[in-house]
Amino acid sequence: MTAVEEEPKRLTSGPGTLLVWFYGVMVVGAVSRSVYQIATEFDRAPLAYSLSAVAGVVYAFITYTLVRGGETARRVAQVCCAAELAGVLIVGTWTVVDGSAFPDATVWSDYGMGYVFIPVLLPLSALYWLRKGAKGAAA
Numbered sequence: 148m149t150a151v152e153e154e155p156k157r158l159t160s161g162p163g164t165l166l167v168w169f170y171g172v173m174v175v176g177a178v179s180r181s182v183y184q185i186a187t188e189f190d191r192a193p194l195a196y197s198l199s200a201v202a203g204v205v206y207a208f209i210t211y212t213l214v215r216g217g218e219t220a221r222r223v224a225q226v227c228c229a230a231e232l233a234g235v236l237i238v239g240t241w242t243v244v245d246g247s248a249f250p251d252a253t254v255w256s257d258y259g260m261g262y263v264f265i266p267v268l269l270p271l272s273a274l275y276w277l278r279k280g281a282k283g284a285a286a
Contacts, residue, residue, distance in 0.1 A: 158213045158221055158277070166273050169265065170210040176262065177203030177254045184251070192251035198238060202254040202266070205231050209273065225277045232270035235259060239267065 159167050181200035189196055205227060212224040239258035242249050252261050259266025 158216045158224070162272075162276050163213060166269070166276060167210060167213050169269055170206050170213065170273075173206040173254075173262070173265065173269065174203055174210055177206055180254070192249060195249045195251045195253045195256070198234075198253040198255065202231075202234070205234070213273075221277055225274060228270040228273045228277065232267070232274070235267045235270065 157163070177199055181196055181203055184192075184196040185200065209224055209227045209231065212220040212227065235255045235258060238253055238255035242252070242256040243258075249256060254262060255266050258264060259268075
């Protein structure tokens with residue numbers, strides 16, 4: 148292998164494996180929930196169910212980038228995790244301030260309370276891990 152064809156730095160070693168597992172579980176939870184709700188009762192809470200679907204897609208993309216590995220994937224994962232955290236904080240605050248805006252909960256409602264606050268803790272953990280990995284790569 149030449150220096151140009153160097154194998155991507157793994158993002159799934161150590162705690163990265165746990166992050167991939169948690170993100171995978173969240174993909175299954177958010178996507179299956181939103182698909183069922185969109186298929187059966189979309190007219191009841193279209194915004195909430197659409198946001199849950201978006202959360203599932205974000206979780207899937209982050210899972211993919213973590214598994215893919217490499218510096219580009221790490222940077223993309225950081226951006227996605229920051230966007231995920233922003234979404235959790237915005238939707239979480241929105242549901243606390245104006246609960247009537249969401250007739251049914253989203254994955255990110257009340258900062259992920261329905262998912263044991265994993266939706267707010269997961270991007271924080273992932274951002275920490277990805278930043279730590281970047282510092283380790285620079286050393």
